[in-house]
Amino acid sequence: MRRRLPNTRVLEVPAVATPIRILLVSARPEDEACGYIDHRVSALPLVDAMEDLGGLVDLQILEPATLPALRAALNRAQDARAPFHVVHFDGHGTYDRQVGLGGLCFEDPRDGAQLERRRHSTVYTDALGPLLRDHRIPLVFLEACQSAEAQRASESVASELLKVGVASVVAMSHSVLVETARRFVLAFYAALAAGRRVGDAMLAGQCALKDDDFRGTLLGAGDLRLEDWFVPVLFQEKADPRLFTAAAARVRADLKLALRGRLGAVPAPPETGFIGRSRDLLALERLLSRGRWAVIRGQGGEGKTVLAAELALWLVRTRRVERAAFVSVERHGRVGAVLDAIGRQLVGADYSVAAFKDLELAILPVERALVERSTLLVIDNMESVLLPPFIARDTPPALTEEARLDLTAILALCARLAAQGETRLVFTSRESLPAPFAAADHRRELHRLDREDAVRLVEKALGRETGGAGAAAEAARTAIEQLVESVHGHARTLALLAPALRDRGVEATHRSLVELMVEMERRFSGEREQSVFAGVELSLRRMSAANRERALVLGVFHGGVQLVVLRLMMGWEEAECAALGDELIGTGLATADPYNHLTLNPALCPYLRRRLDPARLESLTAGWGRAMGQYVGFLEQQQHQNTEVAATLTGLELPNLFALLDQVRAAGDAAATIDLTTSLYSLLRWLGRPRLLGLVGQVRDAAALALGDGSTHAGFEAQRTRIEQQLAAGRLREALAGAETLLQRARAAGVGAYPGADYDLAMACFLLARVLETAGGAEPALPLLAEARQGFESISRVRDEKAAEGMTSACITERGDCLLSLGRLDEAATAYEEGICRDEQRGADRDVAIGKLQLGTVRLQQGRYPEALAAYADARERFTQLDEPGTVATAWHQTGMASQEAGEPEAAEDAYRNSLAIEVRLGDVAGQADTLGQLGNLYNDVLDRPEEAVAFYRQAADKYVEIGDPAKEGAARNNLALALRGLRRFDEARREVRRAIECKAPFGHASEHWTTWGILADLETDAGDPGAAAEARGKAIDAYLAYRRDGGENHDGPGRLALAVTQPLLAGDPAAAASLLQQFAARPALPEALRPFIQSLQAICSGSRDRALAATPGLDYTMAAECLLLIETLEAAGR
Structure with missing residues (x-):
């Protein structure tokens, strides 16, 4: 639809080249005169169009949306010789009948410090028109509710702008759907960019609406189809100008592909799309426009991560920051890992914290990257190192202390990064952060969803579950609104209610919920967990009476439960435990994990704990401790039978395991404490949790000190695990001294000192051998391994111990390591293959994987690179399944070495950097x-x-x-x-x-x-x-x-050649030795570096014993030593 209006002041409109430069004014005052409108109702379609049109459209959003800011933006563009072609206003408009002028509602400049409820400032066309005229704006796009509805079109905003020289004004005659605006804007600006006249572009936009009237789907009502093509109206003088020349010849940039690269690891939007939270998003945009950081705080499940990701996506899409980076503290819980994740996104995939002497140097390239390009950093899940009070109260101190140390270091890093360039920083957290990020005016609280947003969330959830049909999908909107109000718009509670809505309908669910919230207020008055606890209680009420009563025992657990522990603790039948688990999962209070483990709703255990009276709490806690002790034994057994089960369940059970450690330590039994720490060390050592291992070691050492110096199994285990920790940390001198002392004490005590002393003696031999091999003493390690193997085999025969059988295999594999170090590759391969065969028969998955990894190293040194790479890939897959990231890193390291030797340097570097990234994350x-x-x-x-x-x-x-x-x-x-x-x-x-x-x-x-x-x-x-x-x-x-x-061997070429000559010379056959050398010298591919060595050996074969032969020019020091050794050997033998 086009309306011709007179233009009293004709201004020439020259055609210019693309890109079309658009200034978007999304004015969002909110006061008595102006209600709130989603601030992206026009911006989203515009940004979509900009991305779909490649480099043909350039959009800038005005911040703040005030008249002074508009004037400044127009001036800056003019000074830069890149003037705007279109001013696109989205907001409220008005018409003052008394003065006969239309106006647009900008934000009041005096309210710039406010994040919300800024007052409006009406700018009438007598002020706006000259400003646009002076900057020769050829096209104005109005999405203001009254802009095209004035009683007299010539007196509307559009006509007033035409009067002062604006050639064309597009206005929306009615409110439109976002989908309608998107389609119109895309077609309209595409036509303009193609060089078509404004009127033709208008027609193209209207045709896009007319030709396809589908606008979406309504819940329970099917397709939404609208005849809304007439809503956009074009106001124009007589002339219909062409604003742009033909489309640029250059290839359009693929902005959407480039966009993904500028978003780093920012999560993609959810399948349902980003719902609501417009006020929160706008407040965060305003906050970051005047400050460097913001904290999004809310209860679990409120959508903090989704909001932060949407903010990052929006700011990058609208080019207010050039790029974004995202890191979850839940996964990257150490300061080095956080920096590494950020660096890999900003500096490049080759960045690694490990490549620097210290963290200070590692920060520098990240700081440079932040200075060079404006960046938004999203630090997600800060509650992982800052536990909410109602969870922290029931979390073992070892885990809370680990979180405290991580928190301090991460916050210091973030404060430093936030100060660089134009960097902006957004945290998500369930709790307020401490200094330097404690300021309340930088915190955005997600108290509840707006009613409209919450209703849409429920509708989308139900629509997705029911396919847009069924009783729940047809529920009356009024009932849904009442339900939303009952839970105060809490997103997680709404999600928990979805099954109840499906089963019972909206009305019945609402009635139950109102009663429940009254009870929550009485029991937990003033606590912010009321809505969380209400959702938990509602779900409990949906369970059977028997299982609701059984669930009370979960109050002594910590975040998760393995159903085997419940059986051990309560003596229930397997079917009873399974029924409880099924109902917990069905009501949304638990998530099923592998191997009959349940991860519980974070609020469930704290809530149930508060419902237990002191006597029952004490009784259940004691029973829980006994059952957990047996469960630890089960996990250790699984390490020898099914490593994947042990690793998975250990990772899931960390809160319970460390709570058990606190309980045992508090009881004061040193031997029991050492036994538990030994078990925990065994379970944790491959899980990549060095700080927790350190804490276990501290508890162990304190208990060992209390135990004294007597010969006991507990004392032996304390020393053994300490040595293994030292060895893993590379503290070889300490480990070697400790292992030698441990073996001396075990020998002195004898095999009858205490039950299991024979096993400990064999273990001491094995441990010293392992330390020696690591330190380069493979030769002296071999007899110790033979002694250890003999001891374990004897124990296996006499007592049929599975652990001793496993250690026998370990001795064979360790012997392979020693032979590998000595260069005896065929023997090493034989040892590894024997160990693998034994481990496969025992079902020891981890030991098999270790054998495969080591066999790959043999193939590498043998030059059989495809076999080595295949072995490493097999090992990586096995260790990934076992959830052993540290050993996966080792396998990547070895893969890099094999690729390097195979002449594939790029693959080698990729493998090394994969290894390095894991090692940094693990510390x-x-x-x-x-x-x-x-x-x-x-x-x-x-x-x-x-x-x-x-x-x-x-x-x-x-x-x-x-x-x-x-x-x-x-x-x-x-x-x-x-x-x-x-x-x-x-x-x-x-x-x-x-x-x-x-x-x-x-x-x-x-x-x-x-x-x-x-x-x-x-x-x-x-x-x-x-x-x-x-x-x-x-x-x-x-x-x-x-x-x-001293018996050291030389497996290099000169060493093998010297050995070959030595044997016939000692046998008194110098002619044979000379013949061998002659044949060797005649080889066509003989390296020149060997010729001086051969000449020296020939002189010795001829009878010379002159030590000056070692000084023959061209000999390296190893060849000189071989000559001297050969002379000494022959002289000693009288030859």
Whole structure:
């Protein structure tokens, strides 16, 4: 529909090139004169159109929606030579009959500090018109309720704007659906961008509405179809201008694809779409326009995460921030993990906290990224480290202390990031945050859904469940509104009510709920959990009387329950436990987990606890403790039979397990406490919870101190688990000293010292062997493993212990590790295959996975790379199923090594970074250091990027310092010195070598310190100091020769060649030795580096015993040592 109106002032409207620059004015005053309108009713269709039209439309939203802000925005655009082509006003309009002028209701500039209920300021056309004229705005789009309904069109806002020179005004004659506006706007602006005249664009928009009258579906009423094509009206002078030239020749940008990349890990909207919360969304937009941070606070299930995600999506879509990043503290609960997740979204997928010496350095690239581009950071689920009071009261102290430490560090990080550039920060939390994010005026409380929004939520939920049909779907709107009011618009309660609505209907549910809320007010007066508890009680009332009574015992549990524990605790039949579980799930009070475990509604246990009288609470708590003790034994048994069951249930039962630890510790029985901590250590060690393991260790050590120094199984277990923790943390010296002491005490006590002392003696042998192998002493570890295996096999035969049978397999696998370290690859493979076979027969899934992982390493060293990669992939899948993220990280690390050796550097880097990301999330510093070292090798040896390799090596060394592992620090500094030497940074390289020598000194041959002296010799040669080079070379030769004299093996080519020559020489057959060397020298692919070595060996075969042969030019220090060793061996044998 078009209305021609006279234009008393004709202004030329030149056609310009796209993009169409639109200034959207969404004025949302709210006072007696202006009711609230969803602030995105026009903005959403406009943004959709902008994205659908690629780069042809450029939208800017005016903030704040005041006349001074409009004038400033128009001036800025003009000064930047990018003037707006369209001013799109969305809000209230008015017509003053007394003065004969139309006006638009802007927000009052005096209320800019208010988040809500800003007063209106009417701007009449006598003020608005000249402003638009002066800035030559060719098109104004009005969505104001009275803008096209004035009694005299020539006196309306539209006509007044035409009078002062605006060429075209589009107005909506009636309120329209969002879907109608979206379709019209998309077609209208697409036609404009294609170079069509305004009138033709108007017709295109109206045709889009006329040709398809479907506008959606109404609950219980089917399709919604409207003939609303006539609602948009075009006011125009006689001329119908063409505002834009033909569509740009350049390819349209795929904005929607680019948008996903700018949203980082922000969750997608729910399937039902984002419902309501317009006031909250607008308030947050206003808050972040004048401040740097906001907290969205609300009870569980109110939609905090959905609101925060929608805010991020909206601000990015409307280009008020360039990008967003999202991290859930529930999953990334440590400060390093939070920073790592943010960095991977903002800096790049290659970012890793582990790649920096400390957190301070790791923050810097993230800060730079924030300065360079405006960003919204969403930190979700802060309640994970800030427990609500009604849950915190019943949470074990170990878990609450862990949360407190995490909270302090995360808040400090967030405060720092929020200060960078134009960064904005949004938290979601069930509770208020402490300083520096405690200010009440930065907090948006989600008290309840608006009635309209809540009704829509119920309708959508029911419509989705019933397909738009059935009794619930046809419920009267009035009844739904009453129901919503009864629960004060609480979203989670409404969700809990859905089954009751389906079963009983709206009216019956409402009557029950009114009675219940009165009771909640009486029992929990003034507490903000009333609505939560009301929803819980309503669900309990839907259960049978018998199961409602049984459910009371859940008051002594903590967030979850395994039905086996209920049977042990109460003596109920399996069918009774199952019936209770079914009803809890059916009423929404529990969620079914694997293996008969239930995760309970967070409010259920606290609510039921308050209903128990003191005597019954005490009795049930005691029974719960006994049942949980038996359950811990069951979990340990499952570790040997079905590791996935043990890992899954342990993770689900952490609150109950640590509550049990508190109970046992409080009883004061040191031996019982050690027994429990030993069990918890075994259950937790592979779950990636190092801080909880540390807390368990503290409780264990305190109990061991109370126990004294006598020979007991509890004392042995306390020492054993302490050593294993030290070994896992890379504290090799402490672990080695502890393991040696433990074995000495076990031998001194003897196998009859106490029941199970024979098992402990075998375990002490095994543990020392494992520590030795880790420290590089694979050879002395082998006899200890043989002794341990013999002990466990004897126990298995005599007592038929499953644990001893499992340890026998462990001895075989550990022997494979030692053989692998010694380079005896075929023997190692045989050992691993034997261990795997035994473990498969025992059904020990985890042990099988470990064997597969190690067998992959053998294949890697054998050069059978496809087999290695397949083995690692198999192991990764198994450990993923077992929910062992730490071992998954190890498998990724090994995958990277295999890919690197297979000539696939990109795949190798991806694998290393996958490993690193998991290690950062888990806080595994030792694992981070290992992976950083491998990244250094990749960059230095394969990618030829030595500067970056230096950074990786340095970071690895720093992390070994952090965990107190000097042996590995020395190895890392070796690599660092090599890279620095390649860059000819000799002074730096020399410092690193000297430090590596210091690190390796206490560890003897295990540290391979001859390699460090060899590096120093090469370094001094390159630096032009032959004297220093000769000195270092001499020390390298001495060190390596000492290792070989002490029985150390050389599996490299020169070592194998020397061994091959030694045998015939000792047998008195120098001719055979000479022939062998001659054949070897004749090989066409013989490396030139071996020729001097062959010549020296030939001289020895000819009878020379001159030690000066070791100084033959071209020999490296290992070859020189082999020559000297061969001469010594022959002389000792009289040859």
